[in-house]
Amino acid sequence: xxxxxxxxxxxxxxxxxxxxxxxxxxxxxxxxxxxxxxxxxxxxxxxxxxxxxxxxxxxxxxxxxxxxxxxxxxxxxxxxxxxxxxxxxxxxxxxxxxxxxxxxxxxxxxxxxxxxxxxxxxxxxxxxxxxxxxxxxxxxxxxxxxxxxxxxxxxxxxxxxxxxxxxxxxxxxxxxxxxxxxxxxxxxxxxxxxxxxxxxxxxxxxxxxxxxxxxxxxxxxxxxxxxxxxxxxxxxxxxxxxxxxxxx
Amino acid sequence: xxxxxxxxxxxxxxxxxxxxxxxxxxxxxxxxxxxxxxxxxxxxxxxxxxxxxxxxxxxxxxxxxxxxxxxxxxxxxxxxxxxxxxxxxxxxxxxxxxxxxxxxxxxxxxxxxxxxxxxxxxxxxxxxxxxxxxxxxxxxxxxxxxxxxxxxxxxxxxxxxxxxxxxxxxxxxxxxxxxxxxxxxxxxxxxxxxxxxxxxxxxxxxxxxxxxxxxxxxxxxxxxxxxxxxxxxxxxxxxxxxxxxxxxx
Numbered sequence: 001x002x003x004x005x006x007x008x009x010x011x012x013x014x015x016x017x018x019x020x021x022x023x024x025x026x027x028x029x030x031x032x033x034x035x036x037x038x039x040x041x042x043x044x045x046x047x048x049x050x051x052x053x054x055x056x057x058x059x060x061x062x063x064x065x066x067x068x069x070x071x072x073x074x075x076x077x078x079x080x081x082x083x084x085x086x087x088x089x090x091x092x093x094x095x096x097x098x099x100x101x102x103x104x105x106x107x108x109x110x111x112x113x114x115x116x117x118x119x120x121x122x123x124x125x126x127x128x129x130x131x132x133x134x135x136x137x138x139x140x141x142x143x144x145x146x147x148x149x150x151x152x153x154x155x156x157x158x159x160x161x162x163x164x165x166x167x168x169x170x171x172x173x174x175x176x177x178x179x180x181x182x183x184x185x186x187x188x189x190x191x192x193x194x195x196x197x198x199x200x201x202x203x204x205x206x207x208x209x210x211x212x213x214x215x216x217x218x219x220x221x222x223x224x225x226x227x228x229x230x231x232x233x234x235x236x237x238x239x240x241x242x243x244x245x246x247x248x
Numbered sequence: 249x250x251x252x253x254x255x256x257x258x259x260x261x262x263x264x265x266x267x268x269x270x271x272x273x274x275x276x277x278x279x280x281x282x283x284x285x286x287x288x289x290x291x292x293x294x295x296x297x298x299x300x301x302x303x304x305x306x307x308x309x310x311x312x313x314x315x316x317x318x319x320x321x322x323x324x325x326x327x328x329x330x331x332x333x334x335x336x337x338x339x340x341x342x343x344x345x346x347x348x349x350x351x352x353x354x355x356x357x358x359x360x361x362x363x364x365x366x367x368x369x370x371x372x373x374x375x376x377x378x379x380x381x382x383x384x385x386x387x388x389x390x391x392x393x394x395x396x397x398x399x400x401x402x403x404x405x406x407x408x409x410x411x412x413x414x415x416x417x418x419x420x421x422x423x424x425x426x427x428x429x430x431x432x433x434x435x436x437x438x439x440x441x442x443x444x445x446x447x448x449x450x451x452x453x454x455x456x457x458x459x460x461x462x463x464x465x466x467x468x469x470x471x472x473x474x475x476x477x478x479x480x481x482x483x484x485x486x487x488x489x490x491x492x493x494x495x496x497x
Contacts, residue, residue: 101403104397105339107403117444118441126473180468189471193377194426195378
């Protein structure tokens with residue numbers, strides 16, 4: 001069925017530069033994608049002292065006994081599945097990369113078959129909660145790495161890298177705790193909080209997560225930048241391009 | 249007094265074109281005031297649907313400078329005055345005349361949704377924490393701006409398969425009601441086409457009542473549909489729980 005309306009609206013909204021919203025997303029997500037792919041395949045400069053790049057954590061078969069390629073390739077699909085199926089990033093890349101739509105009330109290319117998230121591959125977005133479960137596991141590895149980054153050969157210390165890894169894991173945790181699926185799991189799925197066991201705590205946690213959920217986009221971008229920067233920092237130190245500054 | 253140029257769509261379903269009118273701009277004036285000025289002084293046959301002029305009846309929806317808005321809540325001083333202000337009818341619905349569109353399709357969709365049905369033997373008592381969510385959805389004034397901006401309806405013409413954000417809000421209000429006993433997840437998946445929504449949040453952006461349509465209604469409903477149809481673990485849990493129980497009549 002054709003649209004009920006009529007083709008009377010002239011082009012894009014007057015003065016509405018919709019591409020202003022789209023370009024930063026293309027640059028940000030596209031840039032991260034290119035950098036992460038390069039680093040995943042590079043297979044080097046991912047570790048220095050107590051620092052381990054988040055792209056390579058947990059470190060598996062680093063000496064290539066069973067896996068001849070970069071160890072990042074063994075694990076990266078799992079943590080990347082979480083942002084790829086994330087409700088916020090879906091909005092961002094549907095708009096920026098698929099132009100579906102490019103912006104609100106901005107005309108898009110019609111005539112092709114639109115299936116939304118009902119057909120392959122986008123129907124797989126429904127697996128978001130499973131990637132969320134995996135993200136919890138990976139987050140615990142990254143917390144371990146962040147804590148370990150404070151313990152140098154000669155004992156406890158604080159390096160710039162320690163701070164970078166700690167900030168990164170805090171931002172990633174905020175991103176995870178503002179997740180729509182987690183909010184649903186912990187309380188959103190209930191119709192009546194007062195009718196179930198532990199309804200009070202579940203309502204409180206649902207309310208808390210809902211408050212964080214309002215900032216999901218912010219946490220998504222901050223954590224994306226921090227992961228990229230944390231890896232970049234470890235690479236710089238590991239390759240000898242810079243020296244890690246010890247603060248303590 | 250400053251003057252604004254309005255380019256207002258004049259015509260019917262068969263066709264039409266924008267016509268320019270000059271309107272003096274007074275302090276605090278909204279677009280609907282400007283339309284009334286045109287009606288009173290220049291084009292008495294200009295068709296505009298309006299009622300409360302207070303952002304509560306949801307009648308005066310239109311596209312101002314290409315953006316779906318309530319004309320009664322759009323102040324003239326927020327629009328650039330150095331070029332004509334375009335005012336068009338909502339694109340997703342057929343024009344009846346000028347700025348008035350036929351929104352009756354929405355009422356047909358509404359009829360598909362089973363109304364509130366209390367759980368068997370329910371105690372008629374509700375606590376505030378249980379109805380916080382539902383109260384947000386009750387703010388909807390049915391202006392249909394969310395339906396109009398939704399690209400699934402506006403650009404892809406999926407009116408046959410898709411209910412649209414307004415009706416996801418309505419279903420969310422029923423599904424999350426603490427006393428309601430009916431499940432509407434099959435309806436959401438199969439008849440209202442929830443999966444066609446690719447959560448681009450335009451409905452939330454244009455909602456004059458500030459309802460967080462995508463985050464609080466559509467995504468929670470998508471999660472409920474996943475619970476029911478796409479989560480193999482939950483399916484297994486349900487199977488184990490129901491094993492040995494008599495099949496429902």
